[in-house]
Amino acid sequence: MKVSFFGGAGEVGRSCILVKSDKSKILLDAGVKLGAVEEYPQIRDSDLKGIDGIFISHAHLDHFGYLPHIFTAGYRGKVYATKPTIELINIAIRDYMNISKPKNVTSQGLAEMAKHFEIIEYGKPFRLKDLTIKVVQSGHILGSAITTVSDGKHTIMYSGDMNMAQTRLLPGADMKNARADTLIIESTYGAKNDIFPPEKEVSQKLMASIKETLHKGGKVIIPTFGVGRAQEVLFMLDDFMNSGILPKAPIYISGVINKIMRIHRHNVIYCRREVQMRILMSDSDPFKSKNFVPVESNELRGKIVKEKEASIIVTTSGMLTGGPVMYYLARLARDPMNKLILVGYQAEGTLGRALQEGAREVTVNRAKVKVNLTVETFHLSAHADRKQLEAAIAKVHGLKNVFVVHGEKSKSEDLRMHIANKYNAIVPEPIKEYHV
Ligand SMILES: [Zn+2]
Ligand SMILES: [Zn+2]
Missing domain, CATH: 3.40.50.10890 (Rossmann fold)
Structure with a gap:
């Protein structure tokens, strides 16, 4: 399979990963990057039309905020997510439109987006052309998912945003039967000294x-x-x-x-x-x-x-x-x-x-x-800290390649260096296509 990162590579924000198999093209997340100026994934509108499905890991804008534009640009395929993720997106999107007023979105695009959601459930494999996709609890927010994509030969696991520890609200990430040859893992708190107190x-x-x-x-x-x-x-x-x-x-x-x-x-x-x-x-x-x-x-x-x-x-x-x-x-x-x-x-x-x-x-x-x-x-993070990220990586059976994403570049690099002796570890460059 081939993987390209149109955002979230060396940065936190605008997560958007294109996965290609022999027969299909899917997007994992389609986020925006909030900040002094808003930034969008570096994917061309013309590349959005041939996509077979979009899988949203969870209802944070840095993972779904680009959806209204994708539909404005003419995409009419499905957007797959868990039930709470879809409900939360429907609420959060209104807030986003009111606060950010993005110029690249039309009301028709928004309306089309609302019509194209489809629920996927934790633990129930889902078939899309030559791909099997499965989501499990990622422990980050209500409905958040770790997504696994397999074409029968290779398996890519995408952490989305994850938390290994249980919180007042949620159980920790479900890594019980984690198996993949490629892992795409967040690194919001990936630096050596990113260790949270209990x-x-x-x-x-x-x-x-x-x-x-x-x-x-x-x-x-x-x-x-x-x-x-x-x-x-x-x-x-x-x-x-x-x-x-x-x-x-x-x-x-x-x-x-x-x-x-x-x-x-x-x-x-x-x-x-x-x-x-x-x-x-x-x-x-x-x-x-x-x-x-x-x-x-x-x-x-x-x-x-x-x-x-x-x-x-x-x-x-x-x-x-x-x-x-x-x-x-x-x-x-x-x-x-x-x-x-x-x-x-x-x-x-x-x-x-x-x-x-x-x-x-x-x-x-x-x-x-x-x-x-x-x-x-006060650190009440919904993200895994460095120790938890290391533990998560170690739990994946059969792992060969690790892409470290969703972190400030120095943090992603720090985590990459730590695991480089065991895996083919990469902080990906934006847009570049990687064969896995
Ligand atoms: Zn998040
Ligand atoms: Zn995020």
């Missing part, structure tokens, strides 16, 4: 930090990815508040996260058994906690920033590239009593990264804003 330790420090701000009467803003991180953070806040470790304060949920919570609830079968059990015992339904206050009107939004009330605001977007977080930041950044807590990956060139690196004056919606609030970072 979640328990991080969550305790995070809660101590939030508690300190609440005691002073300040407000804590937690920007997160709407899908995945937000639910993990909310579950954690709820647990610690119910056990009395955090003082009682409203946890405002602002923006698209509210809809996404509902999707999690009715797809709870894709979550850990413990979460399913809690919903069955309806008095401890974690999605409907009394601590949560959905913010669904501008009036309430205004009240939250004006009132002298200690509170927690969980909102999007996670890297401060748009969304309601911009509203809260613009109004709450000047007050040193408040705190901004970053819990996810901050891409280069984003406002989130600038704040993380200590910027004390930033531009929000074209206005200059002085930053006096405290900015802190």
Whole structure:
């Protein structure tokens, strides 16, 4: 088979991998790269038409955000993904269109996209011409998948974004029967020193930090990815508040996260058994906690920033590239009593990264804003760290080739060097075709 990487090679963002067999051509993911300027996969529109199917690993924009353009460019084939992924894409795409307003998308393209989704299930092999495709749990967000593509002679396994450890919401990646001769693996945290402390330790420090701000009467803003991180953070806040470790304060949920919570609830079968059990015992339904206050009107939004009330605001977007977080930041950044807590990956060139690196004056919606609030970072990543990536690679039977993708170049290179004595390890160049 042949593989080319039209994005996500030496970078995080615009994941888009073309796999060709004797008889078929498929795309694994079709993402965009968010940042100061939005970037798209380097695949030509003319190359999109001959594609037999597109497989989306999960509902993050860096993996599916290019779909509206692909349909605008005339593609009319199917897009395969798990049920929650399709539902989450349908929500997240509206948010993306409102915030980013991409110029390469028409409303007809969007409408066509909505008509061409098809559900694939974890663990059920799927036939497409000469290919057999299988997806399993990747542990990253609700519905996220590791995808295996085989033409009978060779097998390519694509990690998508993965997490080996179980979280409050999800089981870890399912690598039980992993077998492939080629692995395409993410490396968001692929560098030698990307080793995360245990979640328990991080969550305790995070809660101590939030508690300190609440005691002073300040407000804590937690920007997160709407899908995945937000639910993990909310579950954690709820647990610690119910056990009395955090003082009682409203946890405002602002923006698209509210809809996404509902999707999690009715797809709870894709979550850990413990979460399913809690919903069955309806008095401890974690999605409907009394601590949560959905913010669904501008009036309430205004009240939250004006009132002298200690509170927690969980909102999007996670890297401060748009969304309601911009509203809260613009109004709450000047007050040193408040705190901004970053819990996810901050891409280069984003406002989130600038704040993380200590910027004390930033531009929000074209206005200059002085930053006096405290900015802190806690690693609650939904990605495997370096140790987990090494463990994942070691679990794949019959492995020969490893393409290291979805990481800043230095991190991908670091992981590549570490495994180069055992495998044919490559940080691929964009566009170039590789034979496997
Ligand atoms: Zn992701
Ligand atoms: Zn990603």
